[in-house]
Amino acid sequence: MSSIPKTEKNGIAVVDIDDDVDAAAASVAPSATNTTTSSEVAPPAPQVQLQHQNLDSRSFWKAGDYIVGSSSKPASFQGHLDHARVHPKFLHTNATSHKWAFGAIAELVDNAVDEIQNGATYVKVDRVDIMKDNSPALSFLDDGGGMSPESLRKCMSLGYSSKKSKTTIGQYGNGFKTSTMRLGADAIVFSRATCSGRATQSVGLLSYTFLRRTGQDDVIVPMIDFDISGHWAEPIIYGSQDDWSAHLKTILEWSPFTSKEELMLQFDDIGLHxxxxxxxxxWLNDEGIYELSFDDDAEDIRLRDEANQGDVKKLRKKAVQLQSHISYRMRYSLRVYLSMLYLRKFSNFQIILRGKPVDQFNIADELKYSQIVSYRPQFAMGSNEATVLTTIGFIKEAPCLNVSGFNVYHKNRLIKPFWKVNPDGSSKGMGVVGVLEANFIEPAHDKQDFENSLLFIRLETRLKQMTNDYWKGHCHLVGYQPLNFKSQNAQKERHVRQSSGHSMNSQSELLADQQEICIGAEDHLSLEQAVGGLAANGMHCSSHEQQGTSAGTPGTVSVDKICEENIVLFMRCEEYRKKDIELKQTVEELEEELKEVQMKCTHLSSLLEAKRKHKNVKGQ
Ligand SMILES: Nc1ncnc2c1ncn2[C@@H]1O[C@H](COP(=O)(O)OP(=O)(O)O)[C@@H](O)[C@H]1O
Ligand SMILES: [Mg+2]
Known part of the structure; x- marks a missing residue:
């Protein structure tokens, strides 16, 4: 689905969506009145008709199940409030890209992190209480550059992004809308900014409840702005005072705040920008309880349905251990997830969750026997090559805990946590975890996975190979038994027996053999330690799994080599494709030339013929 900015009126972005997106979107009928200019007759304040139709469900996954029928909205709405021309149902559909509610929270934190370049030093994520109905709400507060009236309008329309920089996380211009709508039915934004010397504060309301209850078939986003450059907040009127008042009235009616004063109080903790x-x-879960739990831990926000997988008392020790690992806890604890969300530690920025700063954590810092492996993704011909460094090692709990996978970041932001590249049930790679930043592939819209591409598939293959190589060289260090251990040991025993009397020789051969088992083993590890570790532990790697080894390992087919060959072939293929295009172009040009020459030739022959006739006539 895509939405593109189509027109702009009075600084207000009006967007259209492709008409094949879904049935709901197809029913969008933009009318000329939707973009009335501010000079038109002042509208009366919209009379919001409360339909006696329930919001069908307070559960996110059911909230989009309604039939798009004829609009019963009051006519006075048409054209008098600035809005993006998209059906409300599309808002919901769009938000379903976030399967996991924390993915939506991350988008809003990303927006604050992207503001570091505009001076942001914190983002506070907290629960606030709505006095109107005594319900919990989720708030995000940052001290970034804020949004001017125009930016806020763009932010609340679909598909607009102001981010072109290589370092910002946002890029699709959809995060704000999809994430707010995924977390709750309604969102209100307060923003303060200074733009071209003018200080402003703005309020915008994106309310699914308002749109549904008033039967809108457009996404109307009521907004009001104030100029705060002087001593007081001066309303910025684009059209008429009545227009402005209509927006305010709608905001007060459908937001948790009942008076303008109460609304203005919301700016108190925003500061200058x-x-x-x-x-x-x-949203509620299927059982009718809030999806997000604020009560289990006063310093955290939890996802009710992801936590408590089984009665801890009844769980086996191993399962309890597994559930206490960060890879598991991040599914339901926002504090844990946020601690890993960004790869590099911030120098002057903090994520403050429910009043307490989140400690950043990189699992790479606590891996055992860690190594840094470099990988050069092969791009199409002529494009940039970058080196990707992956830190790989064993989790500190290995071999007791079988957690593995790669934390893959994109532009500093975690996209795929603990991505398992080896098939489930494979003994290779147990306890092996890696961390890398893959900026050369594009994340999917929910930023929880990557778009499928040749580069992504190649990365997966490379990580698989990396895991296997690492495992082969290091598994014995934490107590796993390396591949072919039994057969190699038997060989060695035979060897030692055969060469009895040549103890010096046999010992050095034994060492050489051992080194083959321990490719890449850390220097400080002695033979005794290695063998001792193996003997002490009953763990085995399945010996039937024959691995590919890294380039340079004798006697094996190198996966690296196959990859290289594959890449060479791919590049050659690209060259041929390019040549093919060039040749086709040449053929076309030659054909054109031929046509011209043929035409000239025809022209000359007719001239010649005419001259010949002329001569004949003269001669007679
Ligand atoms: N917290 C914020 N502070 C300042 N600007 C913001 C904030 N959140 C959103 N915006 C603005 O709104 C735009 C749209 O945001 P979003 O929908 O998340 O898309 P993206 O982050 O991909 O650009 C951003 O490009 C930015 O200009
Ligand atoms: Mg964003």
Whole structure:
């Protein structure tokens, strides 16, 4: 699905979506009145008709199940509020890209992190209480550059992104809308910014409840702005005072705040610049309880359905251990997830969750026997090559805990946590974890996976190979038994027996053999330690799994070599494709030339013929 900025009126982005996106979107009928200019007759304040139709469900996954029928919205809405021309149902459909609610929270944290370049030093994620109905809401507050009235309008329309920089995380221009709508039915934004010397504060309301209850078939986003350059907040009127009042009235009616004063109080903790997003009418789970739990831990926000997988008392020790690992806890604890969300430690920025800063954590820092492996992704011909460094090692709990996979970041942001590249059940790679930043592939829209591409597939293959190589060289160090250990040992025993009397020789051969088992083993490890470790532990790697080894390992088919060959072939293929295009172009040009020459030739022959006739006539 895509939405593209189509027109701009009075600084307000009006967007259209492709008409084949879904049935709901197809029913969008933009009318000329939707983009009325501010000079038109002042509208009366919209009379919001409360339909006696329930919001079908307070559960996110069911909230989009309604039939798009004829609009019963009050006519006075048409054309008088600035809005993006997209059906409300599309808002919901769009938000379903976030299967996991924490993925949506991360998008809003990303927006604050992207503001570091504009001076942001914190983002505070917290629960706030809505007095109106005594319900919990989720708030995000940052001290970044904030949004001017125009930026806020763009932010609340679909598909707009102001981010072109290589370092920012946002890029699709969809994060704000999809994430707010995924977390709750309604969101209100307060933002303060200074743009071209003018200080402003703006309020915008993206309310699914309002759109549904008033039967809108467009996404109407009521907004009001104030100029705060002087001593007081001066309303910025684009059209008429009535227009402005209509927006305010709608905001007060459908937001948790009942008076303008109460609304203005929301700016108190924003400071000179920054943004506050409050998401309310949070979604409930299938059991009718809030998806997000604020009560289990006063310093955390938890995902109710991801936590508590089974009664801890009844779980086996191993399962309890597994559930206490960060790879598991990050599924339901926001504090844990946020601690890993960004690869590099911030120098002057903090994520403050429910009043307490989140400690950043990189699992690479606590891996055992870690190594850094470099990988050069092969791009198409002529494009840049970058080296990707992967830190790989054993989790500190190995071999007791079988957690493995790669934490893959993109532009500093975690996309795929603990990505298992080896098939489930494979004994290779147990306890092996890696961390890398893959900026050469594109994340999917929910930023929880990568787009499928040749580069992505190659990365997976490379990581598989990396895991296997690492495993082969290091598994014995933590107590796993390396591949072919039994057969190699038997060989060695035979060898030692055969060469009795040549003890010096046999010992050095034994060492050489051992080194073959321990490719890449750390220097400080002695033979005794290695063998001792193996003997002490009953763990085995399945000996039937024959691995590919890294280039340079004698006697084996090198996967690296096959990859290289594959890449050479791919590049040759690209060359041929290019040549093919060039040749086709040459053929076309030659054909054109031939046509011209043929035409000239025809022309000359007719001239010649005419001359000949003329001569004949003269001669007679
Ligand atoms: N907290 C914020 N502070 C300042 N600007 C913001 C903030 N959140 C969103 N924006 C603005 O809104 C735009 C749209 O945001 P979003 O929908 O998340 O898309 P993206 O981050 O991909 O650009 C951003 O490009 C940015 O200009
Ligand atoms: Mg974003």
């Amino acid at each position: 920054g943004t506050k997003v409050v998401i309310y009418n949070l």
